[in-house]
Structure formats: structure tokens, C-alpha cells
Amino acid sequence: MSDAEIEALGRKILAAQPYSQSLGTKIVSMGMGRAELCIPIHDGLTQHLHMVHGGVIATLADMALAFAGGPIMGEGAVTQEFKINFLRPGKGDRLIARGMVVASGRTQAVVRADVFVVVAGEERLCATAQGTIAAVKTS
Amino acid sequence: MSDAEIEALGRKILAAQPYSQSLGTKIVSMGMGRAELCIPIHDGLTQHLHMVHGGVIATLADMALAFAGGPIMGEGAVTQEFKINFLRPGKGDRLIARGMVVASGRTQAVVRADVFVVVAGEERLCATAQGTIAAVKTS
Amino acid sequence: MSDAEIEALGRKILAAQPYSQSLGTKIVSMGMGRAELCIPIHDGLTQHLHMVHGGVIATLADMALAFAGGPIMGEGAVTQEFKINFLRPGKGDRLIARGMVVASGRTQAVVRADVFVVVAGEERLCATAQGTIAAVKTS
Amino acid sequence: MSDAEIEALGRKILAAQPYSQSLGTKIVSMGMGRAELCIPIHDGLTQHLHMVHGGVIATLADMALAFAGGPIMGEGAVTQEFKINFLRPGKGDRLIARGMVVASGRTQAVVRADVFVVVAGEERLCATAQGTIAAVKTS
Numbered sequence: 001m002s003d004a005e006i007e008a009l010g011r012k013i014l015a016a017q018p019y020s021q022s023l024g025t026k027i028v029s030m031g032m033g034r035a036e037l038c039i040p041i042h043d044g045l046t047q048h049l050h051m052v053h054g055g056v057i058a059t060l061a062d063m064a065l066a067f068a069g070g071p072i073m074g075e076g077a078v079t080q081e082f083k084i085n086f087l088r089p090g091k092g093d094r095l096i097a098r099g100m101v102v103a104s105g106r107t108q109a110v111v112r113a114d115v116f117v118v119v120a121g122e123e124r125l126c127a128t129a130q131g132t133i134a135a136v137k138t139s
Numbered sequence: 140m141s142d143a144e145i146e147a148l149g150r151k152i153l154a155a156q157p158y159s160q161s162l163g164t165k166i167v168s169m170g171m172g173r174a175e176l177c178i179p180i181h182d183g184l185t186q187h188l189h190m191v192h193g194g195v196i197a198t199l200a201d202m203a204l205a206f207a208g209g210p211i212m213g214e215g216a217v218t219q220e221f222k223i224n225f226l227r228p229g230k231g232d233r234l235i236a237r238g239m240v241v242a243s244g245r246t247q248a249v250v251r252a253d254v255f256v257v258v259a260g261e262e263r264l265c266a267t268a269q270g271t272i273a274a275v276k277t278s
Numbered sequence: 279m280s281d282a283e284i285e286a287l288g289r290k291i292l293a294a295q296p297y298s299q300s301l302g303t304k305i306v307s308m309g310m311g312r313a314e315l316c317i318p319i320h321d322g323l324t325q326h327l328h329m330v331h332g333g334v335i336a337t338l339a340d341m342a343l344a345f346a347g348g349p350i351m352g353e354g355a356v357t358q359e360f361k362i363n364f365l366r367p368g369k370g371d372r373l374i375a376r377g378m379v380v381a382s383g384r385t386q387a388v389v390r391a392d393v394f395v396v397v398a399g400e401e402r403l404c405a406t407a408q409g410t411i412a413a414v415k416t417s
Numbered sequence: 418m419s420d421a422e423i424e425a426l427g428r429k430i431l432a433a434q435p436y437s438q439s440l441g442t443k444i445v446s447m448g449m450g451r452a453e454l455c456i457p458i459h460d461g462l463t464q465h466l467h468m469v470h471g472g473v474i475a476t477l478a479d480m481a482l483a484f485a486g487g488p489i490m491g492e493g494a495v496t497q498e499f500k501i502n503f504l505r506p507g508k509g510d511r512l513i514a515r516g517m518v519v520a521s522g523r524t525q526a527v528v529r530a531d532v533f534v535v536v537a538g539e540e541r542l543c544a545t546a547q548g549t550i551a552a553v554k555t556s
Contacts, residue, residue, distance in 0.1 A: 013187050016186075016187035017185070017186040017187050017192065018182055018183050018184070018185050018186075019183065019184050019185060019186060019191075019192035019194065019195060020186065020192065020194075022183055023194075043157055044157050044158065044161055045157070045158050046156070046157050046158060047155075047156040047157075047158060047159065048152050048155035048156050049215075052158075053156065053158035053159065053198070054198075054201050054205075054217070054218050055158065055159075055162075055194065055195075055197065055198025055199075055201050055202065056158060056194075056198075058194065058197045058198060058201060058221075059192070059193075059194025059195075059197060059198060060194075062193050062194050062197060063194065066193075076188075078193070078225070079193050079225060080224070080225060080410070081222070081223060081224040081225065081359065081388075081410060082197075082222070082223060083220070083221070083222035083223075083361055083500040083547060084220060084221060084222075085219070085220040085519075085527045085547065085549065086217070086218060086219060086220065087519070087520040087527060088520070102502075102504070102542070102545050103504040103505070103542055103545075110359075110502045110504055110545065112529075112545075112547075125519070125520055128519050128520075128527065128529075128547065130500060130502065130529075130545065130547045132358070132359060132410075132502065219549070220498065220527075220549060222361040222408060222500055224380075224388045224408065224410065226380070226381040226388060227381070241363075241365070241403070241406050242365040242366070242403055242406075249363045249365060249406065249498075251390075251406075251408075264380070264381055267380050267381075267388065267390075267408065269361060269363065269390075269406065269408045271363065271497070271498060271549075291465050294464075294465035295463070295464040295465050295470065296460055296461050296462070296463050296464075297461065297462050297463060297464060297469075297470035297472065297473060298464065298470065298472075300439075300461055301472075321435055322435050322436060322439055323435070323436050324434070324435050324436060325433075325434040325435075325436060325437065326430050326433035326434050327493075330436075331434060331436035331437065331476070332476075332479050332483075332495070332496050333436065333437075333440075333472065333473075333475065333476025333477075333479050333480065334436060334472075334476075336472065336475045336476060336479060336499075337470070337471075337472025337473075337475060337476060338472075340471050340472050340475060341472065344471075354466075356471070356503070357471050357503060358502070358503060359500070359501060359502040359503065360475075360500070360501060361498070361499070361500035361501075362498060362499060362500075363497070363498040364495070364496060364497060364498065
């Protein structure tokens with residue numbers, strides 16, 4: 001697949017995910033082994049200290065891992081496991097996550113993703129994740 | 140704090156989290172070093188394969204970790220890091236997560252959480268997580 | 279396989295691992311989905327603060343994961359990934375690790391392992407790990 | 418501290434770690450927020466399939482994390498937790514690990530480390546790790 005085909009497939013999958021839609025998730029850019037996604041921050045995504053809920057950050061990291069690693073193995077890929085370290089409170093205008101495949105085989109890809117919070121146009125690293133994306137047979 | 144005071148504090152914090160509210164998160168039970176939370180499953184929480192989005196499962200796991208580990212260190216606790224393995228597709232009536240502190244010190248607690256999907260009244264293990272909850276000074 | 283056959287296979291594999299032998303690793307007990315291993319502590323296993331080196335603790339955790347999860351999938355199993363939290367300095371007479379399978383499929387098992395340090399006959403939780411053991415075709 | 422002072426401190430600490438010495442661990446290079454270490458591969462470090470034992474790879478990753486993240490917080494730093502994905506069998510002449518700090522605060526650093534196996538002079542990514550290094554008071 002070309003990068004354009006990968007991004008088109010990614011947009012089709014994202015549009016078919018009700019939960020990702022409700023978060024306002026958008027694909028910024030995708031290509032073989034990489035994905036950049038973003039979520040605009042609003043009060044509905046916060047916790048009791050008025051910061052973005054860690055679950056939103058983890059969800060965006062998970063999606064960046066899966067959208068970076070999935071196309072290498074075909075449409076039916078799922079996150080098998082991941083680990084995330086939270087580095088900074090999620091306060092700002094939007095979240096951006098960039099996933100990048102570290103290594104991949106026939107049935108699995110190991111992927112990293114960094115999540116940034118954008119404050120007044122400046123990106124600040126907010127969380128970093130590492131995980132495994134596994135192919136699933138959907139036929 | 141007594142278990143009743145811990146649960147009351149947990150309910151107060153949860154009620155003040157707009158994002159947790161939008162997911163329909165409820166506290167089933169809390170006590171010192173343990174928390175059980177649930178989220179009813181509906182179409183709005185799914186991904187493109189009609190299963191609960193992994194981000195919802197990760198978010199509930201994160202909350203079970205934080206609500207189990209937080210009260211040991213006071214109100215201002217946050218998830219510092221966690222790792223989650225997905226074990227089974229999230230298809231069913233609701234998600235239940237149970238967090239339990241494994242070890243704790245003055246500034247941190249290491250916690251485990253299991254997430255179950257409830258299908259026709261039967262719990263099936265859906266994901267398992269392990270992470271660190273850290274005290275934060277809110278004053 | 280019976281528990282006795284599993285333990286016999288485990289002892290055969292352990293005996294064929296030069297590195298595990300050099301650490302003094304011993305199998306205490308094995309069965310389907312569980313393994314208990316130990317390593318006697320001596321000065322050669324320490325770091326500069328005279329505690330057991332974290333690498334030894336991680337190695338024993340890794341082995342407990344693999345020996346608990348491996349027999350479910352046949353002889354050729356390897357650790358695909360794991361996460362470990364260190365909870366207490368490794369000071370004492372010996373390390374004991376207990377691995378237990380949380381969930382398993384045809385090609386993978388998700389496993390937890392606790393590592394204890396034994397001090398004057400008393401076990402103290404020293405580290406806790408969670409990981410994935412994957413089947414490999416050795417033929 | 419200058420990079421030269423950091424490397425000198427690292428060599429002093431490594432020389433005082435009996436276990437790291439028994440593995441043949443050497444510091445290739447260190448600086449603020451980064452460390453490169455290596456271990457020559459020999460039969461004594463293998464498991465039953467004649468590959469480097471995963472515990473050795475995990476130990477070298479752990480050391481690269483700690484030696485990269487430790488100097489930022491002073492001499493008394495320990496690995497609090499880490500996660501590792503194994504990507505390729507450890508077969509070759511030596512292991513090289515490179516740790517790099519991703520983010521750091523007053524009491525903690527989040528660090529990544531890649532472990533390579535060197536085969537006929539060529540580096541191949543063998544494992545990748547992410548973890549937290551915490552300051553400890555040694556006085």
C-alpha cells in the first residue's frame with residue numbers, strides 16, 4: 001500500500017469507530033509504520049483537577065500505536081498490550097500522538113508512541129508509550 | 140480513613156470528573172487499597188469491529204488502579220505509569236474493573252487491576268493491568 | 279502433561295541453560311500454568327549498594343513467567359515482553375519467584391510473577407511482573 | 418557534571434557492581450541523559466536454545482536505563498520499573514544497549530533503551546525498553 005492508501009484506510013476505520021468519533025479524534029497523517037493523530041481538548045475530557053483525563057491520553061496513545069502498526073499487517077489489527085508513562089499534566093489546546101513502528105514481523109509489530117500537549121502552538125511531551133500490535137483474522 | 144469514608148471520597152472525586160461521567164463510570168465498592176468500578180457497554184463505546192474500544196478498557200483499568208492506590212496517599216494521587224495486556228474482546232453488557240494495591244510507600248503505590256466483561260451475568264477476564272500511583276501535592 | 283511431567287521438562291530445560299545455572303537457579307515446584315523458582319543470594323549477585331542487582335531480580339521474574347506459561351504451549355516458548363515493578367531492595371538469603379498464568383490461548387499466555395526476598399525465613403515481596411509468553415516453533 | 422565526569426562516575430559505579438562485572442559489562446560512552454553499554458556474548462550467557470538468555474538482555478537494558486537516567490538525579494538512583502519487548506533472538510558477538518532520557522524531574526527520569534545484537538559488525542535491534550529511574554537518598 002502507498003502512504004495515501006494507508007491514510008485512506010485509516011480514515012475509513014476511524015470513521016467507523018463510534019468511541020474515537022466521540023472523542024473528536026482526527027488523523028493528521030499516516031504512512032507505512034507511522035501515524036499522527038490528534039484530539040482537541042475541551043472540558044468534557046477532563047478529570048477533577050481540570051486536566052485531561054489520563055484515560056484520554058492512554059486512548060490516544062493506544063490509537064497511535066494501532067494506526068502505526070496495523071497497516072503493516074492488514075486491516076484486522078488490534079493492540080495486544082502496551083505500557084505508558086505519564087510525564088506532564090494534560091493542559092492545553094489539543095493532544096497530538098505520533099506512533100512509529102520499531103520492529104515488525106508477519107503477525108506482530110512493536111510500536112512506540114509519544115503524546116504531546118499543544119500549548120499556545122508549542123508541543124510539550126505529555127506521555128510516552130510502547131506496545132505490541134497483533135494481526136487478527138477478520139475473514 | 141474508614142472504608143466508608145474512602146468510598147465517599149471516591150464518589151466525590153468521580154462525580155467531579157467530566158470524562159469519567161461521560162463514560163458512565165460507577166463505583167461499585169471501595170476500601171483501603173481496593174476499588175471496583177464499572178461501565179455499562181453501549182454502541183457509543185465501540186470501535187469498528189463492534190467491540191468495546193481498547194481505550195475504554197484501558198481507561199477503566201487506569202481508574203481502578205488510581206482509585207485503589209490513591210486513598211493510601213491522600214486525595215491528590217495520579218497514575219504515573221501502567222501496563223495493560225488485552226486478553227479477550229470487549230463484548231457484553233458491562234465492564235467491571237477491580238484494582239488492588241500490591242505494595243505501597245509514602246509517595247507511591249504499585250497496583251494491579253483486572254478488567255472483566257460481563258456476558259449474561261458471567262464475568263470473563265478481558266484485560267489485566269499493573270501500574271504505579273503517585274502522590275501529588277495539591278496544596 | 280501431568281504436573282510431574284511438566285516439572286521434569288522444566289528441570290531438563292533449566293539444566294540446559296548455562297546462564298540460569300551460573301545464577302544458581304533452582305526449580306522449587308512446577309505445574310500446569312505455574313512455576314516457583316529460587317536463587318540463593320551471594321555477593322556475586324549484588325550491585326554497588328550491596329543489594330541484589332535488579333537484573334538478577336528481573337531475570338528470575340522472566341524465568342518464572344516463562345516456566346509458568348511455557349508448558350501450556352509446548353517446549354519452544356519464549357518471553358515476548360514483560361514489565362516489572364521493583365518494590366523493595368533485594369537483601370536477604372534467597373530470592374523466590376512464583377509465576378502464574380492469567381490467561382492463555384493457542385499461541386500466547388499472559389502471566390504474572392511475584393518475586394520475594396527471604397529474610398530470616400520470612401518472605402517479603404520484592405518485585406512484581408506481568409508479561410507475555412509466546413510459542414515458538416522449534417522444529 | 419560534564420560528560421567526562423558523568424562517565425567517570427559511571428565507571429566507578431560499574432566497577433563496584435560484582436554482578437555487572439561477572440557479566441563482562443563495559444561502558445562504551447556516557448553523558449548527561451545518555452549511556453551506551455556492552456556485553457560480549459559467550460556460551461555462559463545462553464539458554465537452552467543457544468541464544469543469549471533474555472535475562473541478560475533485560476539486565477543490560479535495565480543498566481542502560483539506570484546509567485542514562487541516574488546521573489541527572491545524583492549517585493543514588495535505582496530502577497523503579499521498566500518494560501521490555503524482545504524483538505529478535507540474541508545471537509551474535511556482543512550486545513550493545515543505548516539508553517536515553519525522555520523526560521526528567523527532580524526525583525524521577527523516564528528513559529528508553531534499545532538493545533542491539535552485533536553480528537559480523539552489523540547492529541540489529543534485539544529488544545527495546547522503557548522505564549522509570551528514581552532518586553534514592555544514600556546519605
